[in-house]
Amino acid sequence: MARGPVDQYGCVRWAPTDLPSGETETTLNEMKMRLHRMFSEDGFDGAERAEPLMEKTYILQRRYLNQVPAPTIDKVIEEWPFLSSRRCLYSHFKLLTDVSIISKLREAIHSKGSTIVKFCQGLSRYPGIAEVLANYDVEVSDKAMCVLQLLRTYFKEPQDAIVLEADPSATAADVQRMTRLPSTPRLIVQGNV
Structure with missing residues (x-):
């Protein structure tokens, strides 16, 4: 399947203008309110049911995200929690x-x-590489985390430069309350890294 024309930063639908077929601004705003109710009742457990509504309200999401000045992440999550x-x-x-x-x-x-x-298997004498390789079974399901840890070790980055560990039972709100999150992006892994 060929990609459509690019309109901004490699995106094909940066600022859509056409409403979904059969929808009006009013029906889309009603869907947005339904999404807020679903999130308040079900939290992230409602994401599967929310997905079709999120797809239909995509035009509203893009309008919100493309505002100048851009909304903060906190405001985005407040306005569109399922994002x-x-x-x-x-x-x-x-x-x-x-x-x-x-x-x-x-x-x-x-x-x-x-x-x-x-x-990295050829760099067994490099500090920390052998330890990382010993901790992961790359042939099963740990390859992604192993690769991240190998890159982190090879470039001598501290553990929390890429990955932050969180309690496996913590919610996103718990993580934000417990930890002062850095201003730069990190992966938050629930459980051991």
């Missing part, structure tokens, strides 16, 4: 770019991850 769910964020990214981030990530981990692991 912080993995499922709806991936769906939004797919609509924005015509790229399935999950399939691209799997592809990259499989091809480039194997290259990185092989390269």
